[in-house]
Amino acid sequence: MSGTIWSVDEHLEDILAAVKPLEPIELHLPDAQGCVLVDDVVVQVALPPFDNSSMDGYAVRISDVEGASEEFPAVLTVIGDVAAGDGGLPDGRSVGPGEAARIMTGAPLPAGAEAVVPVEWTDGGTGAGPAESMRAHSDAPEGASGEVRVHRPVKPRAHVRAKGSDVKPGDLALRAGSVVGPPQIGLLAAIGRSTVRVRPRPRVVVLSTGSELAQPGEELTGGRIYDSNSFALTAAARDAGAIAYRVPAVADDAETLRATIEDQLIRADIVVTTGGVSVGAYDVVKEALSSVGDEDAAGGGVDFRKLAMQPGKPQGFGSIGPEHTPLLALPGNPVSSYVSFELFVRPAILTLMGLEDVHRPSVRATLDTDAALSSPPGKRQFLRGTYDAEAGTVTPVGGPGSHLIAALAQADALIVLPEDVTSAEPGTEAEVILLR
Amino acid sequence: MSGTIWSVDEHLEDILAAVKPLEPIELHLPDAQGCVLVDDVVVQVALPPFDNSSMDGYAVRISDVEGASEEFPAVLTVIGDVAAGDGGLPDGRSVGPGEAARIMTGAPLPAGAEAVVPVEWTDGGTGAGPAESMRAHSDAPEGASGEVRVHRPVKPRAHVRAKGSDVKPGDLALRAGSVVGPPQIGLLAAIGRSTVRVRPRPRVVVLSTGSELAQPGEELTGGRIYDSNSFALTAAARDAGAIAYRVPAVADDAETLRATIEDQLIRADIVVTTGGVSVGAYDVVKEALSSVGDEDAAGGGVDFRKLAMQPGKPQGFGSIGPEHTPLLALPGNPVSSYVSFELFVRPAILTLMGLEDVHRPSVRATLDTDAALSSPPGKRQFLRGTYDAEAGTVTPVGGPGSHLIAALAQADALIVLPEDVTSAEPGTEAEVILLR
Structure with a gap:
């Protein structure tokens, strides 16, 4: 550590220049929640995929219901049901003059029909007054046949959602860089995507150091305090979108610390330590981190600095091990480490995730x-x-x-x-x- | 379904009147993240638990360093190290006149000492000019003995954090109703709590219905569309803080639907269905939900309504099965179901979690x-x-x-x-x- 004092911005700039977004991975939709899209997603199917009814009602020809009223209803022959999921009318029939098909919301408009009359504008096939709803098919299968009285005329295409009126093949569904939240997952599913290429959640190993640290629940003996940093920062990393692993306090012994970090590298996209970075005689993080990982490979190394900030003056940053895993060494005071996490680690995690805007508002x-x-x-x-x-x-x-x-x-x-x-x-x- | 039209507020009020916060559970801190505290948490230990140093430096007696300067330093005998985690000086020694103990940040102030001089205000025991840091104990064990030259006087208690200056036994650490986020987890750990009583995350089963629904990745055949609601709402439930289970589309058959929901009740604190709630002849959700669960026990039942809202007119709400599990039946159009989720399901989930403010800003x-x-x-x-x-x-x-x-x-x-x-x-x- 030299006498140079670095600014908060310089330190953050150095971190963000060194940390790169993780390599993309193809994930199933539920696993991609909260991740960042790597590619533009282009629509392959039309939505809706076919003209379909927006109401429960009757598919009719316009001229058949012209001038219809409750007093002088148009009386049509019901030739069958078109339910959601059906390809059309049974036996490929089409709606001819004087005919109607009973149709459900989302069902394809059958051939021959030009519009849908909502069930509430008809007698629902009962021969009585205006219907409130259709009779359930299971109770009254005869509703799919017989006659229906239509009480109002409709315009062409009324209550019909046109094929492709939501999205068309070739449309851009979602831009690269979008975060995959619930509505985005809905859209991806709706256009038939079961997987999507995103940057994975970063795996963050949080490790507190200090011989004074006891685990919560243990008895405190003289000179010891409870380890809180490993808990708080693991939670904060998870909150930022990472998969976080907590490594309970490591004692102030360089060899133990080095061995522990080497062990953890296998599951770390980034390592965060707390404590041991100041000017004391037992600040072993600095000592330990000079030779972590494969000593024959260029592992980068960790630079320890004094920053012009309060709290959080002593900070370390660099990369370690054969994979050049980024490491941030934060000071040990709980508030210092938390503020340092917010200022430096969180932006690094969001950068690994591939986000563009990595700062808190x-x-x-x-x-x-x-x-x-x-x-x-x-x-x-x-x-x-x-x-x-x-x-x-x-x-x-x-x-x-x-x-x-x-x-x-x-x-x-x-x-x-x-x-x-x-x-x-x-x-x-x-x-x-x-x-x- | 009667001809009555209900307002959005009436429907929401009925839901929130029926849904109760889940029974509390004692969870380990990492599992409690995002949950709501059931009890006030009162501090049992002082924080810090003992007077300790806020700097790396030397613990001294005030009168020994009075008038000290770089030109005329106070020369003190170093009688040992107090590192973080130590109970005090070795062999229970105390700092006498003319003596100093080398002390690390967080280490207890040894008996006899009245203040801490930062190492930068001394020669660090080297006999040379002002020190930038201590020599590492592993490199220079002699730093724990010998002499130190102190260049500046200090006031009583300087660089000493008093026992209990953060919190004292009996202090209220966190109020019942607080959400356990990262800093709260840090505080709980710091005061020695390894577990905490919270309301658990609700388990939400999301189930889409409709014979027209294909799963993303499958080929679309005539009349079918992709199931998106089960994906979007599962993600939205997770986003709200729930543990969410997705049940892929169930066909429009009352018996199958009833059996599926009965199966799911074992892992559901709340059930959300989409589709099948309108006025069509194949809207089987209504049909199925009249007798779900144990028919001999009062299971509440589900009420289907028309709401004065767009989108989202048809809605169902009630409770089912022997445990009276709340169920919300949402309409099947993707935007209707999503808006309905935001307006009705999300507040219900947050109520189950024990939150007071269950509304989006x-x-x-x-x-x-x-x-x-x-x-x-x-x-x-x-x-x-x-x-x-x-x-x-x-x-x-x-x-x-x-x-x-x-x-x-x-x-x-x-x-x-x-x-x-x-x-x-x-x-x-x-x-x-x-x-x-």
């Missing part, structure tokens, strides 16, 4: 605070806050201390105080990164 | 459209649109047809045209439900 908001917020000169400070969208205000929670994890759990935003700001007065505006 | 936005939007009188219409937060505008995509699933995949909002609106002019304001 940020807004300008008015500082709602009793006293001025102070910030060290030359450092970008990230304070935890709660954002009120209605009022356009942000209120700091907890203090600047990087151990205030209780306050972090109340926050939904980071308040950014730039390098040249040493004091931010109540009522002034600040940049706010929205965490939810 | 909605905003007022200006209609950015060339021509007026028309809406049927007496019906609440939901049009698909894209919302521009910057401009505060919403632009309709696709038409009002409920089969326009391609447009749905481009939308990120629903434009709501109320019952009393028949025409909405460009430039006027409308309510917009944000889908992302």
Whole structure:
């Protein structure tokens, strides 16, 4: 670690320049949820694939129902049912003059018919007044024959959804780069796609280091604290869309740490460590990471830096092992590691996923605070806050201390105080990164 | 189905009155992600659990470093290291006059010491100029002994994080009703909780019906279309936080449908069907759902209604089987079923999860459209649109047809045209439900 101080932007730029989207994979639709499309998806079939009825009713010829009214209904002979899923009328029949076919929503318009009369505009074949619905086929099979009285005329193509009126072959269904969410999955299924080429979810290994770390549920003995980083960052990685593996705290021993990371590389698209990156005598992450993986292959190596930010000054980034797996070494304080995750790891994960916009939304908001917020000169400070969208205000929670994890759990935003700001007065505006 | 028309609000109210939050379960932290806390979580340990150093440096007595400068350093005898995880100095020693302990970030302040001097304010025990960092213990074990020159005085308690300064025993860590996200998981781990009592993720069975439905990847034969609802709604249920099971299309046969639903009840906290709820002769969902489950037990039954909405007029809701499992029967058109899911199923899922606010955020936005939007009188219409937060505008995509699933995949909002609106002019304001 040299005396150079790096800016937040320089560090992030270096990370994003080194991390590349994962190689694409063909996945079944349910597995592709949340992933990014690699190719434009072009429609191969027309939707709907055939002219079909948008109502339950009767398929008729226009001239047969001209001038029809409840008093003077058009009386038509029902020649059969066309249900959804049928290819048309039984025996390939068509609707001739004076005839009607009973038709269900989504069923193909039979040959000869020019429009659909909704069942509510007819007597439903009962010979009584206007029908509210069709008689169920299972109760009254005779509904598929006999006579129907039509009470109103219809225009050509009325209640008919034309073939290709939704999409046509050759249409662009979804652009490369689209995120496959529920409606996109619906569209892909509707056009017959059972699989789609996407970038897979990145596999993130989160590993906390520190001899002081006990696992939650264990008894705390002198000098120890509970490991929270591995839990919080695994959850945050999952929240970002990754498959996350948590490796419980590794003690401050370079050999153990190196062996553990080497073991994990097999299932890692990116490795995140916490702790051991500062200037102490037992900060073994730096020591361990100089020779992880295959020492004969160029493994990149990890660079440790001081950043002009608070919290989160000490940071490591590089790649390790024969596959040049990216590794981010975050500081160990819970708030420092969480803020570092938001600023550096999350964008790296979203980049691996193939997303274009890898940043949390940020807004300008008015500082709602009793006293001025102070910030060290030359450092970008990230304070935890709660954002009120209605009022356009942000209120700091907890203090600047990087151990205030209780306050972090109340926050939904980071308040950014730039390098040249040493004091931010109540009522002034600040940049706010929205965490939810 | 009677002639009564129900409003959207009445239908939703009936659903939310009948659906109850699931019984709580004790889950390990990683499994509780996204779930809702059942109890207030009270802190049992102090955080930090002991006075500890916020820097890598030297634990000293104040009077020993009074007036120290680089020119006239205070020279102290290093009596040992206190690393993170240690209970204190070796052999229970304390820091006496003229002595210092080398201390690491997070390590307990040893007895006798009153403050910490950062290593950068000392020579790091090298006898040379100001140190940038400590020598690694593995390289230079002598750093834990010898002398250190301190270049600056410190105030009492400087660089010491006091026991309990984050949280104290008895403090409220998280309120009942909080959603367990990454920072909350971090806090729970930090206070030693390995498990937490939450409401489990609801298990949602999504089942599409219709003899016309082919599975994506299959060849389409006459009159058939691809099943998209089961894919889209399973994904949407998962997106809402549920564990979702997709049951591929069931043909329009009441006996098969009844048997399939009975089979599924074992893994369902809620059942969602699509299709078969309208007025056609083959709408078997209604027929089948009158006697699902144990016929001798009161199973509730399912009520089928016409709602004053477009799309989505025909809807069914009730409970089935011996456990009174809630069931929502949605219409079969892809856009109708998706809009119905958003309006009725998603709030039901969030209610099962124990959330208080079960609604998507909605905003007022200006209609950015060339021509007026028309809406049927007496019906609440939901049009698909894209919302521009910057401009505060919403632009309709696709038409009002409920089969326009391609447009749905481009939308990120629903434009709501109320019952009393028949025409909405460009430039006027409308309510917009944000889908992302």
